[in-house]
Amino acid sequence: MDEARALWNEASDDELKELAQEVRARWHEPDRATYMVMRIINYTNVCVAQCDYCAFYVLPNQDGGYVLSREEVFAKIDELVEFGGDLVAFNGGFNPRLPLDYYCDLFASVRERYGDRVEFYALTIAEFVFLADRAGLSYSEAAARLRDAGVHWVTGGGSEILTEDFRKRHAKWKYTVRDYFEAQRAIVESGMKTTATMVIGFDETLDERLEHLQRTRDFQDETGGLFSFLCWTYKPYGTAFGGREIAPREYWRHIALSRIFLDNIPHIRTSVLTQNEDAFRALDYGADDFDLPIEDEVTQKAGARIDLDLDGLLAIPRSLGYTVEYRRAERPAAVAAPS
Numbered sequence: 452m453d454e455a456r457a458l459w460n461e462a463s464d465d466e467l468k469e470l471a472q473e474v475r476a477r478w479h480e481p482d483r484a485t486y487m488v489m490r491i492i493n494y495t496n497v498c499v500a501q502c503d504y505c506a507f508y509v510l511p512n513q514d515g516g517y518v519l520s521r522e523e524v525f526a527k528i529d530e531l532v533e534f535g536g537d538l539v540a541f542n543g544g545f546n547p548r549l550p551l552d553y554y555c556d557l558f559a560s561v562r563e564r565y566g567d568r569v570e571f572y573a574l575t576i577a578e579f580v581f582l583a584d585r586a587g588l589s590y591s592e593a594a595a596r597l598r599d600a601g602v603h604w605v606t607g608g609g610s611e612i613l614t615e616d617f618r619k620r621h622a623k624w625k626y627t628v629r630d631y632f633e634a635q636r637a638i639v640e641s642g643m644k645t646t647a648t649m650v651i652g653f654d655e656t657l658d659e660r661l662e663h664l665q666r667t668r669d670f671q672d673e674t675g676g677l678f679s680f681l682c683w684t685y686k687p688y689g690t691a692f693g694g695r696e697i698a699p700r701e702y703w704r705h706i707a708l709s710r711i712f713l714d715n716i717p718h719i720r721t722s723v724l725t726q727n728e729d730a731f732r733a734l735d736y737g738a739d740d741f742d743l744p745i746e747d748e749v750t751q752k753a754g755a756r757i758d759l760d761l762d763g764l765l766a767i768p769r770s771l772g773y774t775v776e777y778r779r780a781e782r783p784a785a786v787a788a789p790s
């Protein structure tokens with residue numbers, strides 16, 4: 452961590468870029484990037500966690516709460532397919548009225564209807580912790596239930612900053628860091644796939660960012676289960692915590708630091724959802740992969756802008772000198788081990 456702290460404080464942008472590109476080149480062709488077209492389906496906005504950085508949720512019994520019907524979910528997936536996408540990420544609130552069976556039935560019905568034509572990220576680790584606890588099951592038991600319902604992926608979303616202090620300041624009812632990693636370990640051990648995420652731009656200190664990266668790196672050393680690391684930026688509009696957005700340059704530098712620090716994770720992903728056109732510059736700072744999302748109510752409520760001109764977006768990395776290739780969701784691109 453000392454080395455990373457020194458790099459952050461002292462390295463120029465060009466030095467960070469160069470080091471990050473060196474690590475990127477161990478995993479990927481230097482001038483090639485991959486992408487997916489995807490949709491986040493926010494199946495319910497009812498949530499009891501009350502994170503102060505969230506503009507999305509309503510409490511149970513408050514006006515405006517919803518749970519999407521199965522038909523509404525299917526209609527959203529059909530629309531994604533029309534856009535040429537093949538990845539759905541389910542993400543919603545901690546709704547105490549939805550039992551584990553609701554999720555298992557929903558995921559089994561999606562798998563039955565779409566087979567492997569559409570892949571889905573079923574929940575985030577944060578939601579998984581809540582579900583397992585509500586069901587009174589161990590993480591291994593809950594993971595087995597999801598896997599048997601046809602789930603292949605439970606992503607590392609909802610992690611924001613993984614330090615106990617950050618959790619207490621902003622999201623004390625969400626989960627503890629210890630629970631988070633225990634749950635993620637159970638997902639890996641059950642044979643499902645997972646990812647790492649991070650959100651920066653709240654009030655976290657440099658040391659907290661580095662602790663998050665260190666914990667992620669350690670988890671990968673222990674389990675080898677992380678396919679990718681995605682970092683996005685906090686959107687403050689309409690949230691109780693408020694604040695301001697960080698500048699793109701800070702994001703790019705953080706992507707570079709992450710690529711260097713997490714040299715044991717194959718993919719570093721840049722966030723078009725929260726950085727729009729500026730996200731593509733992060734390819735020069737070590738990122739190799741990105742999503743083009745067509746919907747995410749959680750971040751849109753907090754100020755994210757979604758651009759549906761996918762060809763226009765793809766022209767940007769091309770203009771930066773990258774070949775962009777679609778990465779089919781059901782078959783993660785083969786990644787060579789680093790040399």
Ligand code: SF4
Binds near residue numbers: 505
């Ligand atoms: S971030 Fe997620 S868990 Fe936290 S309040 Fe919003 S919906 Fe609930």
